[in-house]
Structure formats: structure tokens, C-alpha cells
Amino acid sequence: MSGAPQTPLAPAATSETSRRFEWSPRRIAVALVAAAVGIWLIAKASEDLRQFAVVSLNGITLAALFFVVASGFTLIFGLMRVVNMAHGSLYLFGGYLALEMQDSWFKEESGLGLSLSGTGDAEYSLVSWVVPLLLAILIIGVLGMIMQQVFLRWNQGQDLRQALITIALSVIFADQMLAAFGGISKDIKTPTAWPESITLPGDVRFGFFRGVIVLGAALLIGLALWWLIRRTRFGQIVRAGVDDRDMVSALGINVQLVFAGAFFLGAVLAGLGGVLGGTMIALAPGEDTSFLLNSLIVVIIGGMGSLGGAAIGALALGLVDAYADVYLIFGDTDLTNYSILVTFGLLVLVLAVRPLGLFGRPA
Amino acid sequence: MTPSTGRSNWQVLAVVVVAAALAPLVFTEFFVSVILTKSLWLGVAAASLIFLSAYGGMVSLAQVGIYGVAGMTFANLVAADGGSAAAWSPWLALVAAIVVGVAVGLGFGAIAARSVGIYFLMITLAFSVLVYYFFSQVTTLSGFGGVNNLDLPSLVGSPGQDPTRLYYTTLVIAVLVFLALRYISRTPFGLALQGLRDEPARMRALGFDVTRHRILAFGLAALIASIAGLLSVWYNGRITPGSINLAQTIDVLIIAVIGGLYRLEGAWVGALTYALLDNYSREWTPTFGDVLGPERFNTILGVVFLVIVLLSPGGLVGLWERVRERLGTSRNEPPGAVGMQVETTRGGQL
Numbered sequence: 001m002s003g004a005p006q007t008p009l010a011p012a013a014t015s016e017t018s019r020r021f022e023w024s025p026r027r028i029a030v031a032l033v034a035a036a037v038g039i040w041l042i043a044k045a046s047e048d049l050r051q052f053a054v055v056s057l058n059g060i061t062l063a064a065l066f067f068v069v070a071s072g073f074t075l076i077f078g079l080m081r082v083v084n085m086a087h088g089s090l091y092l093f094g095g096y097l098a099l100e101m102q103d104s105w106f107k108e109e110s111g112l113g114l115s116l117s118g119t120g121d122a123e124y125s126l127v128s129w130v131v132p133l134l135l136a137i138l139i140i141g142v143l144g145m146i147m148q149q150v151f152l153r154w155n156q157g158q159d160l161r162q163a164l165i166t167i168a169l170s171v172i173f174a175d176q177m178l179a180a181f182g183g184i185s186k187d188i189k190t191p192t193a194w195p196e197s198i199t200l201p202g203d204v205r206f207g208f209f210r211g212v213i214v215l216g217a218a219l220l221i222g223l224a225l226w227w228l229i230r231r232t233r234f235g236q237i238v239r240a241g242v243d244d245r246d247m248v249s250a251l252g253i254n255v256q257l258v259f260a261g262a263f264f265l266g267a268v269l270a271g272l273g274g275v276l277g278g279t280m281i282a283l284a285p286g287e288d289t290s291f292l293l294n295s296l297i298v299v300i301i302g303g304m305g306s307l308g309g310a311a312i313g314a315l316a317l318g319l320v321d322a323y324a325d326v327y328l329i330f331g332d333t334d335l336t337n338y339s340i341l342v343t344f345g346l347l348v349l350v351l352a353v354r355p356l357g358l359f360g361r362p363a
Numbered sequence: 364m365t366p367s368t369g370r371s372n373w374q375v376l377a378v379v380v381v382a383a384a385l386a387p388l389v390f391t392e393f394f395v396s397v398i399l400t401k402s403l404w405l406g407v408a409a410a411s412l413i414f415l416s417a418y419g420g421m422v423s424l425a426q427v428g429i430y431g432v433a434g435m436t437f438a439n440l441v442a443a444d445g446g447s448a449a450a451w452s453p454w455l456a457l458v459a460a461i462v463v464g465v466a467v468g469l470g471f472g473a474i475a476a477r478s479v480g481i482y483f484l485m486i487t488l489a490f491s492v493l494v495y496y497f498f499s500q501v502t503t504l505s506g507f508g509g510v511n512n513l514d515l516p517s518l519v520g521s522p523g524q525d526p527t528r529l530y531y532t533t534l535v536i537a538v539l540v541f542l543a544l545r546y547i548s549r550t551p552f553g554l555a556l557q558g559l560r561d562e563p564a565r566m567r568a569l570g571f572d573v574t575r576h577r578i579l580a581f582g583l584a585a586l587i588a589s590i591a592g593l594l595s596v597w598y599n600g601r602i603t604p605g606s607i608n609l610a611q612t613i614d615v616l617i618i619a620v621i622g623g624l625y626r627l628e629g630a631w632v633g634a635l636t637y638a639l640l641d642n643y644s645r646e647w648t649p650t651f652g653d654v655l656g657p658e659r660f661n662t663i664l665g666v667v668f669l670v671i672v673l674l675s676p677g678g679l680v681g682l683w684e685r686v687r688e689r690l691g692t693s694r695n696e697p698p699g700a701v702g703m704q705v706e707t708t709r710g711g712q713l
Binding site: 081083151158159160161163164165167168169171172174175176179180289293296297299300304337338339340341343344347348351352355356 | 422474475477478480481482484485486488489490492493496497500501502503608609613616617620653654658659660661662664665666668669672673676
């Protein structure tokens with residue numbers, strides 16, 4: 001037993017290194033997959049650079065939309081530990097509200113219905129897009145706040161029960177929206193004055209709304225949220241609340257007010273996502289599911305409650321979706337049908353290394 | 364939480380099974396098929412969810428995804444219209460479907476088992492929806508209008524003409540599933556599972572491999588879910604991606620919650636309630652503009668679900684227990700002994 005004095009040191013030393021970095025088989029596997037994906041993308045990019053640029057832009061703009069929606073989801077979870085399964089419903093309802101307002105208030109036929117110009121005969125001013133947007137997100141925000149006050153406020157901390165309540169609400173929402181707005185896919189019209197597309201250097205043409213408005217909105221929201229969380233008193237309270245809710249409340253801060261505010265903000269972001277998505281893609285039954293799933297995947301990848309995580313997660317999901325939809329062709333075998341498996345793979349990969357997501361912290 | 368082993372429970376079970384066995388003599392073929400058979404297989408699906416939640420503390424939404432995988436495997440391996448129609452013997456296809464279902468379940472479990480609580484719920488929900496998107500994308504497996512006219516095992520005959528055979532098959536399987544899950548909950552494995560539901564840290568300190576236990580439990584639940592998938596495919600005679608979408612995932616969750624997430628019996632109580640609502644609510648629902656009417660079944664289901672979650676987290680079974688407890692306080696233990704506390708004392712005794 002001459003080595004006895006050293007033994008306490010040995011495990012301490014290994015745990016020290018393991019905290020820094022260690023090439024576990026799991027991590028090696030992840031690195032190999034990442035390298036393979038990188039090589040595959042470079043190979044595809046070198047075939048057709050212009051297509052690669054468009055596909056990448058598609059991915060980034062999709063990611064922008066995912067970020068707007070998921071940031072609301074993660075904000076609510078981070079502060080209140082509420083998994084709002086009705087987030088997708090709020091998204092879709094926001095879109096439908098804006099569409100209804102645009103249709104009933106701003107649809108001006110140009111010249112007595114003499115549609116010589118073809119299909120898109122209605123004129124839409126800038127106001128006809130912005131006013132429905134603002135009203136819709138306001139209504140969704142208030143709706144979200146009511147939801148929290150009526151159904152979630154009194155059972156704080158029972159996270160499963162709260163998730164079940166929001167699932168019940170989403171079932172009711174989905175059915176009522178189907179009744180009210182029908183099953184046909186619709187979209188919100190952009191102002192007529194806006195150009196169809198823009199031309200980027202290298203003669204790459206890309207949709208104006210997608211590339212400028214959605215991307216711009218996401219960047220703006222990202223910055224605004226960062227400012228709000230990092231630089232304002234509200235943000236200070238939210239951050240403190242994420243760490244220790246009871247302590248914040250004990251310091252005399254009206255936590256319930258902050259919760260209501262956070263739910264309002266989270267719902268506003270879902271509604272805004274709905275208006276953007278309803279203009280960029282479409283509004284139809286099933287989009288609520290789709291965006292709930294996207295938000296879930298984004299925050300599972302990025303880590304629940306982390307805004308930076310939501311941004312990274314959205315980017316990863318958007319790019320993976322876009323690349324897998326186009327580039328999953330090897331020689332003659334077309335595997336683009338299986339693109340959903342790549343999304344699944346992304347999820348598996350992240351969870352294998354970090355069960356709580358990239359920026360997740362234990363609750 | 365765990366079913367108590369009193370003799371009265373066995374009597375109740377026997378009465379229910381005998382009544383169920385006699386049901387085809389009393390009820391119409393329609394009722395037997397559309398209400399009873401359907402509740403039995405939906406109950407098996409919900410039981411796989413309740414098993415995980417009651418004994419393992421894991422609320423999994425992946426069960427419909429797994430049953431979809433098993434159902435799709437079966438549908439693709441037997442002779443059918445659509446899909447790959449490999450024309451295997453239905454018995455062989457049955458075994459293969461269960462093997463594939465369990466394998467996928469173990470895979471899902473391996474990824475999700477390190478997460479707990481609400482994270483687990485979200486990850487498994489993502490799995491289930493991904494399975495649905497996979498089958499709706501890959502039409503070589505799911506056909507364009509689903510996989511139809513399946514070749515079924517001779518055991519169930521042709522449910523379209525004679526639903527009683529499928530009914531009795533489903534009844535026997537459901538009873539076996541119930542008994543097996545109850546038995547497993549009392550084996551060392553089941554007890555360890557309940558231990559790590561309540562005290563994962565302590566169990567880990569005792570030397571149990573918590574993650575492996577969770578994965579195995581998930582695999583077992585996947586076996587039950589696969590059986591439910593096969594029963595659903597036999598019942599419908601077909602499978603479409605639409606029958607394993609998020610709505611179905613949530614329906615199975617609703618069934619489990621309505622019945623009671625903490626009791627295996629709840630699975631079938633919830634399923635029967637669901638099937639009755641599904642069929643008869645359309646008849647008595649008043650029409651109220653677009654908001655309410657015979658077509659708005661999901662609204663009614665959602666409201667029932669919401670009310671149950673708000674009033675009784677233990678579901679109908681929990682409600683019944685509370686009522687019984689209040690009536691029988693004089694001769695039984697003091698109130699409040701039901702639920703978590705019974706659980707812990709029971710664990711202590713064993």
C-alpha cells in the first residue's frame with residue numbers, strides 16, 4: 001500500500017481533465033459525422049455554387065422564421081418552466097387573424113374587377129400588411145396572457161399538468177380554427193409595392209420577402225430580445241427568475257406580473273411568427289403541429305430557456321432541412337424523400353453528446 | 364398508484380372479463396366492433412403509456428410513433444394494396460413487426476432515457492411526429508392512399524364480415540397485456556423501476572444502472588405499443604400515415620389521462636370513454652354556429668380532456684378512488700392514504 005498517498009490525487013486529476021475535454025467514443029462519432037457532412041456539402045457546393053447559395057439562403061431564412069417562433073417558446077419555458085404545447089396554435093391563429101383582417105379591410109379590387117393583369121388583381125398597400133400584423137400580434141399576446149392567467153397561474157410548478165392543459169387547449173384551438181377558417185391552404189399577401197425578388201452579387205436571385213423582411217425581422221427581434229434581457233430591469237428580473245424564482249419573489253418583486261409579461265411576449269412572438277410564416281409559406285391546418293415540432297426541435301437542440309441556443313438550434317434545423325431537401329442525392333439514388341431522417345439524426349446527434357441541448361442547464 | 368393486490372380486485376377483474384366475454388351476446392355487432400374492440404386496442408396503446416408513467420415516471424408520447432412503425436412493418440410485409448406488399452405469411456410478418464417495433468423503441472429509449480420529466484415528454488413527442496412525417500414522405504412504404512386490403516392472420520378471420528373473432532382475440536390480448544404488466548410491476552425489475560421513479564439518486568447510489576433500466580422499461584412499453592399497432596391494423600384492415608399523426612398521438616395521451624395516468628386499469632376506462640364519446644357525442648351535440656356541432660368532436664374531446672386535467676389529475680380512476688375513499692373513511696385508513704403515500708409504504712414493505 002505504498003501508493004496510498006497518491007490515490008486521492010489520481011481521481012482528482014482525471015476529473016480535472018474530463019471537465020476540460022475528452023475524446024469519448026461518442027464525441028469521436030459526432031466529429032466524424034460532422035466531418036462527413038462538411039465534405040459532402042463542399043462537394044455539392046463545388047458542383048453548382050449558385051444553387052448552393054440559394055439553398056443556403058433558403059435554410060437561413062427558414063431558420064429566421066424558426067427562431068422567431070421558438071424564441072417565444074424558450075422564453076416562456078426559461079422563466080416559468082411551462083412547456084406551452086399551444087405555441088403552434090398561437091402561431092397559426094396569429095396568421096389567420098392577420099389574414100382575415102387583410103381580406104376584410106384592405107382587399108381593394110383594382111378597377112371594378114376588370115382583372116386584365118391576370119391573377120393577382122388586388123392591390124395591397126404597405127398599411128394592409130402592417131396593420132393586420134400589429135393587431136394580430138397584440139390580440140395573440142393578450143390571448144396568451146389570458147391563457148396563462150386562467151389556466152396556468154394557479155398550478156405553478158406542476159409542469160406535466162401544465163403541459164397537458166396546453167395540449168388540451170391546442171386540441172380545442174385546432175378544431176375551432178378548422179371550423180372557422182376551413183381546411184384550404186391560404187396565404188397573406190405582401191404589399192404590392194414590394195419587389196418580388198432581389199438580385200445578390202453573383203447573379204443570385206432570391207425572394208424579397210423571405211430574404212429581406214423575414215431575415216431582417218429575425219435579426220431585429222434577436223437584438224431586441226438581447227437588449228431586453230440583458231439591459232433592462234424586466235430582463236434583469238427575468239434572468240434572476242430563471243435562476244431562482246423564489247428568491248426573486250422574496251425580494252418583493254411582483255413575479256406574477258413578470259410572468260404575465262413574459263407570457264404576453266412569448267405569445268406575441270408566436271403570433272408574429274404566424275404572420276411572417278403565413279406570408280412566406282402558407283396557413284393551413286397542420287401548420288400548428290409543424291411549428292410546434294419545429295419549436296420543440298429547436299429548443300431541444302439549443303437547450304431549453306436559452307435565447308442563444310434557440311438561435312443556434314434554429315440555424316441548425318433550418319440549414320439541415322434545406323440541404324437535406326435538395327442534396328440528398330447520391331449518384332442515381334434519390335434519397336430526398338428520407339430528408340426527415342436527417343432532421344432526426346441531428347436531434348440524436350445533439351442529444352447523444354448533450355442531453356440538455358447545446359446551451360441547456362439543469363432546471 | 365400501483366394497483367392493490369386485494370382479493371376484491373381479482374373479483375372485479377374476473378367480473379369485467381366475464382362481462383366482456385358475454386358482451387357479443389347482448390350487444391349489436393356494430394357496438395361490439397366500433398365501441399368494444401376499438402376500446403380494447405386503444406386501451407392496449409394507452410396501457411403502454413400508462414405503464415411507463417405509473418411505474419417509471421416517464422410520460423412518453425412516442426407510443427403512437429412506435430405502434431405506427433410496427434403497424435407499417437406488418438402492412439408492408441403481408442400481401443396488400445400499396446406499400447411494398449412482400450406477401451409474407453401474416454404470422455411471420457407479425458413477429459417481424461414486433462421485433463422492428465421493439466428495436467425502434469429501444470433506440471428511442473436509448474436517446475431519450477437520459478432526459479427526465481418534461482424534457483422526456485418533448486423529446487418523445489418529437490419522435491412520434493418524426494415517425495409520422497417519415498411515413499407521409501416515404502410513399503414507397505406508406506402507399507399514396509395508405510396500405511389497404513391487408514392479409515390478416517387466420518386467427519382473426521375477416522373482421523369486416525365477422526367482428527366477434529377479432530373482438531375475442533383483442534380481448535384475450537388485452538387481458539394478457541394487463542396481467543403481464545401487473546406481474547412485471549412486482550418483479551425485481553418492476554420494483555427497481557418504481558424505485559428510480561421516486562428516488563433516482565438513491566437508486567444510483569445503490570448500484571442500479573438507472574439509464575439502462577429506463578431503456579429496458581421503454582423497450583417493454585414498445586413491445587406493448589407494437590402489439591397495439593398490430594391490433595389497430597387488424598381492426599382497420601389498413602394503415603395510413605394520417606392514422607399515426609399528432610392527433611392520434613394526442614388521442615392516446617388523452618385516453619391515458621382521462622382514464623388516469625397512475626393506474627393500468629385507467630387505460631381501458633379511458634379508451635371506453637373515448638370510444639363512447641367518439642360515437643355518441645355526434646348525436647346529441649347541439650349545433651351552435653361554427654363553434655359546436657356534430658363535426659366538432661375534437662372540441663368536445665379537448666374540453667373533456669381539459670376538465671379532467673383541471674379537476675382530477677388522476678383521471679376517472681382517480682376520481683372514483685377519491686369518491687370511494689370519502690365514502691369508506693370510517694372502515695378504512697384515514698383519508699389521504701391514496702396516491703403517492705400508498706406507493707411509498709408499499710415500496711417499504713417489499
